[in-house]
Amino acid sequence: MPQPWSTPLEIDRLSRGAVALDFELPLAQLPRLRSRAELLGGSVRGTVRFGRDAGHALAEVSLEGTAELRCQRCMRPMALPLLARTQVALLASEAEANTVAAEIEPVLASDGRISLGELVEEEVLLSLPIVPMHAADAQCQPLEAAGSAGGQTTEAATQRPFAQLGELLSHK
Ligand SMILES: [Zn+2]
Known part of the structure; x- marks a missing residue:
């Protein structure tokens, strides 16, 4: 069953109407998060406020919640509190990205639609x-x-990335 937050929404209509939408969703259902092996669960809730500024469709994403992650040192679960408020510009093409103010994060939505989940x-x-x-x-x-x-195992594992980097550089 499709969730409300997974439905693609028309950016133009929402930004012109200055619509605010609440969400609450489980992190494990978001495809790009699910692909991170250390994510065990958790959820976030918050609000997305759409608007317009300087010709761009904007979205202010406010969220709070908890991510449950597997600690990569002891392999036990850990809870990471999440709290964020970000201004996002919803762009029709990558070329628009350099017209967006530095503090606003550009997100590409080339078909004019985006879901709250994304x-x-x-x-x-x-x-x-x-x-x-x-x-x-x-x-x-x-x-x-x-x-x-x-x-000794831990030490070897820690040093490995640097060894590989050295290898890459010497082959250039
Ligand atoms: Zn740990």
């Missing part, structure tokens, strides 16, 4: 850490640290 998903993706981890404390220890050679 808008919210974009904001939540920007709010998530690249590598979610508990703030360091006694409860958050790498699982392998309990084993005999754990410390």
Whole structure:
């Protein structure tokens, strides 16, 4: 069954009418968030206020909620509070992006339609850490640290990205 937040909405009509729409949605149902393996669940709610300024359709996205993530150090769940308010410009083409003020985030909606889910998903993706981890404390220890050679494994894993970078540079 299609959810209200997944329905594509006509940007022109909403922005000219200065429409405000409330939403509440589970993060695990948003496709680009679901593809992030460390996302376990959570939900956000808030309001999208449409409007116009300087010839652009705008949307102000206000959201609050909680993302449940898997800590990448101890592999246990962690709750990340989400709180964001962002001005988004809804653009018909990429060429318009350089006409948007720096503090406004450009979002491409080339068919003139966007769903609340797409808008919210974009904001939540920007709010998530690249590598979610508990703030360091006694409860958050790498699982392998309990084993005999754990410390060394962790160190090797940490250094690997830099080794690969060095390889890339030397092949250029
Ligand atoms: Zn942890």
